[in-house]
Amino acid sequence: MSNLANVHTCGLAEIILFILAILFGTGCSICSKTMMSLVGTNGTFEEDGSPHMESFQKPLFQTFGMFIGMLFGLAMHWMVLAFRIPFPGYDFGDAEEDDAEMGPTETTALKPKSTSSTDQDVPSAQIPTWMYFFLAIPAIFDLAATALCMMGLQYLDVSIYQMLRGSGIIFVALMKQHVLKEHLQTFHWVGVFWNVTSVVIVGATALLASGGEMEGGSTGNVSSSETFLGVCLMMAGAFVQALQFVFEEHVMKMDVPAPPLLLIGMEGFWGTVLSILVMYPLGYWLPGSDHGSYEDPFNTWKMFMNSRNIQVAFVIYFFTIFFYNLLAVLVTFMLSSVWHAILDNFRPITVWGTDLFIFYHISPAFGEMWTQYSYLQIFGMGVLVYGTAVYNAPNAGSVLLEGQWYSFGIDCSKEYEAIRREQEEAGEDAMWEAKQQEFKVRKISSFMESPRVSVHTQALRGLGAQHN
Structure with missing residues (x-):
């Protein structure tokens, strides 16, 4: 089938997954921001005997904590295998009876992605040892x-930092087309543009709300060459992401x-190892x-052990x-990597909305106040929702570009029609393959004795029986 069929169906399950990912992504961003504003003691005292207090601005510690959190994915992976828990990326339904008697293993639970009829008799492939080392690559990225x-x-x-990070969706779309060889349609690129x-x-x-100044009023201390260096570093980071x-x-x-849980867990494992062996030594010596x-891990540990709020x-x-990283990987698994990038683009807006709520309804010490430019920010949120709906076509709840005024003269009707035809053909192929599987699992002929024998079959058998 052609690449037109690579449009992922965005049903109710995918929508719920995407919303949950936004909620947890917003939560982790708020927690990260809150931790940066906390103060604590490292166990030392001032001359007057009071505890020495300092700000807990530890970005490397938060990165390390992210990898530690992702390690929990390995525990969930083993739990899914041990208790045969239904989870995306795991398939226990087609395991042979002998495998079921021996208990679930990675051999019986992890299935190749191919579902063509020629591959139905191929046994499930066991994850080789090299895969666990291969999964160090996303941790390095x-x-x-x-x-x-x-x-x-x-x-x-x-x-500016957030703008440049958001531009990473362009790199994702380009690599998806040229590396994964999945052709993106015109309306996909339009959706990417609006994102x-x-x-x-x-x-x-x-930038307007802050008066065009750098954080802490340090605009005068940053030269144009350093600003250019910062832009280059940010673009490089977006590309690696x-x-x-x-x-x-x-x-x-x-x-x-x-499977997603193994991917998350091994990324957390290798990220933890790299943080201990590479990131923290560099942070300590720089x-x-x-x-x-740049960041003192010994001071970080002392502050963590002596500050209840930080803990x-x-x-x-x-x-x-x-949970954010897990849900984000599931978004990639069930939709695509472009949807992962779209998810990241939603976070600044949801974080901003949450900051407004915190400022006005919880504590003015945290959060963000409404400004004269906030209306423009709401407009930006509307543009984001529009671009996402354009990219999601032709699924339910999407915006179809068919020459209407809101499509700005762009007509992608032919692309939508071609996709619908291929999706219908794919559905018919799936039904036929399911029928083939049903025939393959039958081990007794319908004419042989079985618990369900029709009246006509019983009558025919009666005619052929010997009578005394």
Whole structure:
């Protein structure tokens, strides 16, 4: 079948999954921001005997905590195998009776993605040992992208930072077409364009609201060459992040696929190892404002052990970041890597809305107040929803570009029709393959004795019987 069939159906389950990912993504962003504003003690005291207090601005610790949280995916992976829990990426329904008697294993639970009739007799492939090392690659991408973005952030305003991160959807779309060889239609690119436009609007709004100044009023301390360096670092980080998204989609759709929980867990394992062996040593030896280091892990540990608020905030962050990463990978698994990028573009807007609620209804010490530019930010949210609906076509709830005024003269009717035809053909093929499987699992002829024998069959047998 042609690449037109690569349009993923966005049904109720996918919509619920996407909404949950937005909720947990917003939660982990708020927790991350809150932890940065907390103060704590490292166990030392001032001259007057009071505890020495300092700000808990530890970006490397949060990155390390993210990988620790993702490690929980391995425990869930083993639980799914042990208790045969239904979960996306695992298939226990076609296991042979002998395998069922021996108990669930990765051999019986993990199925290749191919569902063609020629592959139905091929036994489930066991995940080879090299796959566990192969899954270190997305962890390297994640760590490198985070490091590049952190380095670029010190030269850029947060609004510019968010705009440049949002542009990563372009890299994802390009690699999806040229690396994964899945052709994106015209309306896909239109949806990507409006997503990028929404990020620019939201970023420009934040820049206008801050008066065009850098965080902390440091505009005068940053030269044009340093700003250019920051932009280059951010674009490099967005590119590496796109590599991660596309790689995750590829590894979950190989002939021997890595299920989402195993992918999350091994990414967390390798990320933890790399954080201990690479990230933290570099952070400790690089000069900075954290007791002479970019980030002092020994001071971080002392503050964590001596501050109850930091411990509580980290526990909440631990669970939100795990579920966000899990749901984001499931979005990639059930939809595509472009949808993962769209998910990330939603986060600035949902975080902003949550900040408004916190500021006006919980505590003005946290959150963000309404400004004269907030209306423009709402407009940016509308553009984002429009672009996502355009990309989602021709599924339910999407916007079809058929020459209407809101499609700005763009007509993709032929593409939609071709996709509908191929989806109908795919549905017919799936029904036929299901019938073939039904015939293959039959082991007794319908003419042989079985618990369900028709009246006519019984009568025929009676005619052939010997009578005394």
